[in-house]
Amino acid sequence: MKAVETAPHEYMANYVYSNSGLGAWFGAARLVDATGSKRGSFRLNGETWRVTLSYQESGLAPPEGGETPDGTRVDFDTLREFRLNAVVDDEIGERKVKALIQPRWYGLESESGKSVARPMWELGDAVNVRVNASNVEFDTVETAIQRAAGAVTLDPMYFDDRNEEYSVVMDAARYVRLDRDVSGPVHAREGPIARMGHLLESDRSGYRKIVQDDTERVGYYHTVTLGPKRVRECFPDHRIPKEFKHYYARNAESLPDDHPLAHPKVEASYQGSRWDETLRPVDHDELADELEEAVLATINEAGLPTQPLDDDGLGGGRTYVEDAYFEAKTVDRSRVLPLNLERVESDQRNVVVRQLANGLSPVEWDSLKTLVADGGDVSPAEIADEHDWHPDSVRRGLRRIEDMVVREQGSVALRSHYVAEQVVEALDAAREGVRNAMGTAANAVQNAERRSLDERTDELIAFCQSNGIHIDEREAQLRVRMGNLTGESWSELVTRLKRFWTAAGRDPERLKESVTHYRDEAGPKIRQARGAWTGGQTLQ
Structure with missing residues (x-):
């Protein structure tokens, strides 16, 4: 299967090197002390990179007695950190790797006395390299650091044996750039970004956040962030929490059509703060694959082609726009995954159909009316007050329809925006006098205006x-x-x-x-x- 190759965008990580102790930090200090700063260059993948080694104040306290617990002498009254920055020498200047070289030892503290190294730090003397990279393949980042070190006469071997147990990936993203005339289905009201948010919202055992910002132009900044539980709803074999994004550069509207930044990016990024697990640099392949599959699935769900050219090499209309770092190349892939939104939609529809088929008591109907009208979280007591029910009756009723609602810490809400739409249709049908429970459920399904129905579920309903x-x-x-x-x-x-x-x-x-x-x-x-x-x- 052929598909467009996504491009790397942002990347952040901490790389820890312990085999040489504080060697990289001391080496950078000697170079900067001698010259104030150091410059150089190197070639990598046919490109020239410009390198600068400089320093910044660290806010770290020297070890007590001038010696680390491992016995390394540190004869500095003020500790510095060292910036090793490499940038490709092109007109854009946005392919870059920034590496901040920081010391680490047992009991390291800030000047204010706060612990800096994590409590379970067991490596002793080591160097942490805080990495911020842009538009560089994840597995190329460490190579760029080594080449940059050599370019300023800092021994590259200091950065050759990364400690995977302590090294952490904090952020990573991959993207494609779409023509602005075709990207509308991605951010549309019924597009994949909105549907992911609306189908999966209110499930409080996971995380979901959707942003739809059209202040500068339609589609300016649309994102949905899904925790690992919700990601698995869309991709059963994915595990990494992600943000899905359609966005334009600022002032893109003022740029001519032939300027790449006049056209939006569709991007997927790793959201490390959304789970309790940790990604290591050794997980780069898994990370890149999941992000690329997420981007392609979003495009595919929007009805756009996932490859730039037809098999005969002829374009089927302009879909992708190349920029300095996205080449819109076609590559072989083992698969292009669907988003599985139809299955999520079907499961939520089945919840409503099942509940309505079983019949609803008056207190359950009244509870649903309030939840639909409120559009947010309310308490069982508020529902009871509104409809003159006893709070215990409301609580019992909510337990009977627990598949349609989520309850937490005294509040209750409908499980999702999509479930709310189904309930609204059922309530409207009930008001018109449709009293047969299964008939009401079927009418709610048949009358719904939705992009895609689960035909097999509808056949089951019709058979019943x-x-x-x-x-x-x-x-x-x-x-x-x-x-x-x-x-x-x-x-x-x-x-x-x-x-x-x-x-x-x-x-x-x-x-x-x-x-x-x-x-x-x-x-x-x-x-x-x-x-x-x-x-x-x-x-x-």
């Missing part, structure tokens, strides 16, 4: 309607109520139900363990569904 089947999923064990059987045996009906159930992505084992209620010529019966394909017994 046409055969008078009601499925109660609220208990641990499913209950399937079939009513009167006419012209078809129980086992045939259960077998047909199993086909629709399984095709809609539901768990066949759960249906197999369900209890069915029905009536035939001999009267009412209760049987385990497994009997339809194992010869099980009638329970009643």
Whole structure:
């Protein structure tokens, strides 16, 4: 499979080197003490890089007695940190690696007496290199640091044996640049960025944040940030929290069409603050793959081509815009992932359909009315006051519809914006006198204006309607109520139900363990569904 190759954008990390102790820090100090600063250059991947070594005040305190706990003598009254900066010599000057060389030892403190090295620092004397890079492939960053060191006569071997246990990646991003005339579907109201936010919001066991800023122009700055739980909703085999972004450079509107910055970026970036795990530089391949797959999936979900050229080499209209660092090259990829938003949408629709099919009590209806009207978090007590219910009745009602709402610390909200839309449709249908529970649910689904329906789920709903089947999923064990059987045996009906159930992505084992209620010529019966394909017994 061919697809456009994304380009690296921002990158931040801490690289820790311990084999040479404080050697890199002392070496930089000697060079700067002798010259004030040091300059040089090197060649890498056909480009010339300009290098500067300089210093800044650190705010760190010298070790007590002038000696580190490992016995290294530090004869400085004031400690400095050293900036080793390398920038590609081109017109843009935005392909760069900035490395801040910092000392580390047991018990390192700031001048104000605060601990600097983390409490579990067990490496002893070492050097931390705080890295800020732009438009450089993640695996090339360390090579650039080594070449930059050599260019100013600092031994490159100081940066050759990185300690992976202590080194940490804090930020990374990859992007493509789209033509502004075609990028609208990415940030549209029904586009992938908005849908990710609206489908996954309010699930308080994860993190979700959406920003839609059109102050300068339409699509100026649209982002959604998803924690690892929500990322897995879209990409089941991804684990890294990410921000998905469509944005323009400031004042892009004033630039001519042939200027790259007149066109927006679509970007995915790692959000290290959104989880309790840690990425190491050794995880670069996984990180790059997940970010690239996220960008391509966003473009694909928006209905845009994921490769710049057709197979015959002819462009199918302008989609991608090259800039100084994004070349819009076509590369071979093993896959282009879907966002799986249809599955998320289907699961949330099923929640509403199931709850409505089971019927709602007056207190549950009133609770939903308040939640839809409020548009945010309210307390059960507020719902009770508004509708003259006892608070305990409201709490019991909310527990019965827990799949549609989230409750936390005295407040309650609908599970997502999409669920809210479904509920609004159901409430409108109820106001018009549609009282049949399954009919109300079906009307809510049929009348919804949405981009994509889960056809298999709709077929399951239609099958249940046409055969008078009601499925109660609220208990641990499913209950399937079939009513009167006419012209078809129980086992045939259960077998047909199993086909629709399984095709809609539901768990066949759960249906197999369900209890069915029905009536035939001999009267009412209760049987385990497994009997339809194992010869099980009638329970009643």
